[in-house]
Amino acid sequence: MKTIVENATCTFCGCLCDDIFVEVEDNRIVRVRRVCANGRGVFIDYDPRPRRPIVAGREVEWEEAVSEAARILVQADSPLIYGLSSSASEAQMKAVELADLIGAIIDTTSSVCHGPTSLAVQAVGEVSCSLGEVRQRADFLVFWGCNPAASHLRHFERYSLRPKGRYIPNGRMDRHMVVVDVRPTASAKMADHFIQISPGGDFEVLATLRALIQGKEIEPKSVSGVPLIQLQELVQRMKACHFGVFFMGMGLTMSGAREYNVRELFTLVTELNQYTRFFVIPMRGHGNVAGADQVLTWQSGYPFAVSFARGYPQYSPGEFSAVDGLVREEVDAALILASDPMAHFPRAAGYQLKRIPTIVIDPMMNLTAESARVFFPTGSYGVDAVGTCYRMDNVPIRLRKVIDSRRPTDEAILGQIIEAIKRC
């Protein structure tokens, strides 16, 4: 029997596009429309058939896998819980509960994407707005160190560049778009102005923009490869717009100055509000990485890199962040929730992850799961599991399922592990 599900939500990236059209036949997804190339696989490539968990390379019953996971975590002196950002917030809450119970370090993929952004927010604050406000009002867009044309494919269409809005009646024609990057990306080709800076030059260019906005004179004729006149024109345009928005990405957080780049940008945005309305929205990568920040903050007071080892939450990026804990061999067991650090961590951190007993909870077998002691194949939120995710602008979106569930959820497995530990 064929059924149609309208307005399903794609959980691939922080856009959380919630207008997806899914055609289902005999509980299998056969056709998807409106989804982008990055998100298509969330629906089409997911195999919803139930799988048994794996312990030490062999399939076992769920009870045995839960017992083994509990044993690993109870015996560890310094367990790490990591990932969270591709799971729903209901499961993220369970992960924090588990970390509190066993005195674990808990860290999310934020630490290797927008962790430096969180550090900057804590230092200088963040003037932000919703994507709805961008759609209805923004006439000036700056994409700095991000490439939505490769990473957030429907961002331009749904939220920022092309939509017609209440105060933007002509859509694209009423918006001015600037891209700042170290290379001419696909996004740069769509911009009205592209500013190419030298690698590592972000801080210097941002500091120059702040000085120009304050009316200070700059002697050099170019800054980090950018002609000064180009920055002077940008300042004039920013001051003259009605509603400006910076979208910033990992070009700022992953390069040398990290959080200092982001601090400078966020301070610039605050200062621009002396002249007009200006906002900044971090381009969040994973579907619910914003939710991971939200949940960890409301449960522990901190957004990532938290340790419960002393019975209360302590926050220390560089100490309780996953890469550092693994490379220094301070972590002696790991539970990875909906993430694949073996595919995205420096090799030295991945090497240590292979050496310690690891538990993976994920809808798909991945590089981390391949070498894990325990693997729980769970359902996929937004496909065969319901839950809540936070969009990149921190708006919560309730996910429906489009096919019947035949697998347990991340939340259910974490709950069973918690109960098993309490019985130990």
Added chain:
Amino acid sequence: MKWRNSLAENFILITGRTVKQAAGLHKGKESEEYRRATELVEMNSDDMARLGIGEGQVIRLRSSAGQVEMPAHSGTVPSKMIFIPLGPGANSLIGPETEGTGMPSFKGLTVEIEPI
């Protein structure tokens, strides 16, 4: 620095998401699509010509953290810069230092390149 080879040339490495990398990961990290999408180096075509690197030729990349061999392809990157999609290949070159933030340097790393 001990890892440097005087015959090789230094480049700035930028890693990042690509559409093919994203599509490949849905097929599975062991899939051919994912491997092909993540094990490649984008270079400026003038740099490739200067170093005598042909389209698709495998080159050796070396950083202070490690080394890896991958095919080079011409792409839209400035001279003296290379781009590698996120994935296990790039991870071989990324050092574990996070400067007290939790974040390794995935962008802006110096790597040396030599044709093989």
